[in-house]
Amino acid sequence: MEITYYNILLPVPTEGVYTYFSEGLLHTGERVVVPFRKREITGIVLEKIEKPDFECKEIIMVCDNTPLFSKEYITFLKNIASYYTCPMGLVLQGILSEKILNMEISDTEPVKKHPIKDIILTNEQQEIADSIQLNTYCCHLIKGITGSGKTEIYQEVAKKVINSGRQVLYIVPEISLTPQLIERLSYRLGVEPSIYHYKLTHKARKKHFTDFVTDNSKFMLGARSALFVPAKNIGLIIVDEEHEHSYKQDESPSYHLRDMAVMYGNILNIPIILGSATPSAESIYNAECGKYVLHSLLERPNNATLPKIEIIDMKATNLIGSMIAEPIYDELSNIVKRDEQAIILLNRKGYSTYLYCQQCGALAECVNCSVGLVSFKSKNKSLCRYCNTEYNILTCSVCGSKIFQEYGYGTEKIEEFLESMFPDKIIRIDTESVSSIKTLNKNLKRFENKEANILLGTQLIAKGLHFPEVTFVGVLGIDNLMALPDFRAMEKAYQLLVQVSGRAGREHLSGKVYIQTMNPEVPIFNMLDNTDLEFYKWELSRRNITQYPPFTKLARLIFSYINQEECYNTAKITANTLKSLKEAANLTIYGPKDATLAKLQNKYRYEILIKSSTNSDLNKALIIAQQIFNKCKKGAMRLKIDKDPYFMM
DNA sequence: AGCACGCCGACT
């Protein structure tokens, strides 16, 4: 028997490519089990190579009859590694869990049939659907307000793709993957779609994974991770709510799902559909540059009218309970009197959001993180919202006093106040008040059944929920959002306000949206109509002037370590070396400075921000930064490279 | 990431 040598990609946080030999013939994309130190792990065959000049171990076994991974999939892995300057082994580890990589492919049963309900597309929808060509790469961006019928277009194109014999992958944010969506899709497809998200039981995940991988099922609805299910016959990828920040992965490789879907579509040479009521500024820019094709859906569904939006200047009105602008309060009184429904949106959990020492005025901060504590009255505790450390008794770190003055307000304080004014008319929804999906759904049902007039909550209630009876939305915390140290702060605020406006007065009732702010002069308040690209013109011109993405490429390097001085020194050396490079002419390097979270879970954090006019120069700098770091790091010091960062905190 | 190797303090 002839011995052949193969490069195997292993899910380990290194480059991950190791050479093994085998007596049998192997194929690219097959899974194999190999010895690695004292462990046995599953890897992927990359290619056959000549006998290397070092000792190799033997492959223990081959797992697949036919390769699980296509050549395109392996190209995809390589491109992710190169774009995010992330070792390939770490890419594999970051996108496929060990359980998935070891998943046994068993026999499948025919997918379950489901009754069909056909719908008729409007001319506008049909035209867009018809303009999407199959079997060739093109990225389509569909901008259409909530309920304008984006989903109908997705389904129409999906049917065409399935009829042509290929598979469709439909990706939505985790939070939107609801039983209602699954049911709607089942009616349209005539079969039950495969489902994929991290909360599935192992048994269910195995079934859905196998069905889609073997082409037994033609349609998969999934969250972010579904993109990496190695199906070999995908003919269309749809990314709904493409602007969603939850599509950005926090851990390495910190990829953005939308960008990865576009990258994969390019490799597979298939169409991509991105949809959103409020696309990201990046995507609109890409459409303007001709990289994407923009389709705007302008018709509003069922003659629904845009709600009346009013900006309330908090400096020129009474604040009821020192928190709620009088017009919002009056409107709530009317709602309760007329037994209608309203939503109050506030982006802060807890009771008081700022706790100041009564003696010396110092702000109470978490001992592990440089973050202000928030009090929770129901728990009689204060909490750090980053590390969840609980404080039963606060002690001032400056003067030792134990008496604190409470300022600022979160949902708990607003609830207490509204409850005192309108007893038994309020339901509060945030991650504090609803511990499980069950209580969340129970509370939503109670509101739907009109058991309360006012729904109070955090962003949790702004996304994807549909309450036909709501005629009033009050937005309390938009100033917090706009004040974040993030060049996307205005974009986030705009997206949130447009979304909540879509919640008020759909169908037969006309609605009102009141937004209270200390900064009524902010231009976005006049752009919430969202029928044209006015906001995007304004936002993109700001980004251009300040040289932020999409006009430049950005990466953030976060150094973290228990020893503050050594952490700073390593960051400083890295920054200085980068500044002395010959490529530095095309780079702007900021820092090191205290990261926005200067201390997190007892580790000090410094950050360097690198801005570049080209992707290649940025990548060169990132590779060099990693090398410098590897050379001078101490102990458990960490460097996190975040390309195209989203959370600027 | 694991896991071993290795070089110093305190324990039978």
Added chain:
DNA sequence: GTCGGCGTGCTC
């Protein structure tokens, strides 16, 4: 003289 602390470095 040896058990175990975790700092350092490699894994085909």
